Amino acid sequence: GAGVSQSPRYKVAKRGQDVALRCDPISGHVSLFWYQQALGQGPEFLTYFQNEAQLDKSGLPSDRFFAERPEGSVSTLKIQRTQQEDSAVYLCASARDSNQPQHFGDGTRLSIL
Amino acid sequence: GQQLNQSPQSMFIQEGEDVSMNCTSSSIFNTWLWYKQDPGEGPVLLIALYKAGELTSNGRLTAQFGITRKDSFLNISASIPSDVGIYFCAGRGSARQLTFGSGTQLTVLP
Numbered sequence: 001g002a003g004v005s006q007s008p009r010y011k012v013a014k015r016g017q018d019v020a021l022r023c024d025p026i027s028g029h030v031s032l033f034w035y036q037q038a039l040g041q042g043p044e045f046l047t048y049f050q051n052e053a054q055l056d057k058s059g060l061p062s063d064r065f066f067a068e069r070p071e072g073s074v075s076t077l078k079i080q081r082t083q084q085e086d087s088a089v090y091l092c093a094s095a096r097d098s099n100q101p102q103h104f105g106d107g108t109r110l111s112i113l
Numbered sequence: 114g115q116q117l118n119q120s121p122q123s124m125f126i127q128e129g130e131d132v133s134m135n136c137t138s139s140s141i142f143n144t145w146l147w148y149k150q151d152p153g154e155g156p157v158l159l160i161a162l163y164k165a166g167e168l169t170s171n172g173r174l175t176a177q178f179g180i181t182r183k184d185s186f187l188n189i190s191a192s193i194p195s196d197v198g199i200y201f202c203a204g205r206g207s208a209r210q211l212t213f214g215s216g217t218q219l220t221v222l223p
Contacts, residue, residue, distance in 0.1 A: 033211075104155035
């Protein structure tokens, strides 16, 4: 597609439920990043893929967070046993390669009740 | 996590005025980028800077990569209503991820 596509746009879940957030990067972009954006703050890095390889997951806040990109295209961010502090906007960005500018999707707004 | 020091936090200006905002870091960056984010949308890239001292323009926007590689500024000339939004600076060092500022909320008054 023309831009980075994320789904769902909004997700409401009860505390303790598992959620899965999807990212479709720009076609041909080998680098893919996930960021978490709290209200009133700038995005914060979660994890980075180069093709299907997860090269950096240092930003994942706990082992409840897991990301994959099995075929080097679509990526899924999964959060297990959600907590209220997981409520945020989750942004996906892709780039032609890791040195090129990152282009962002519109994010998934996750609310944990 | 680490965020860059971005100022001002918010600005209220009259339409037609020029605007300046800046970002500083305690770390050296190899790339500086400026993004604009509208409510409910993702950040949109405005300008990318790759070399210390570089001055780059994009229409009414001008940005500079500081000589020390620890700062950058963004100027908007002759502001218009559609300039309203949140502006973020972002730096990239040896790691591939971006470190963002906390944003400047710009309001343009008619």
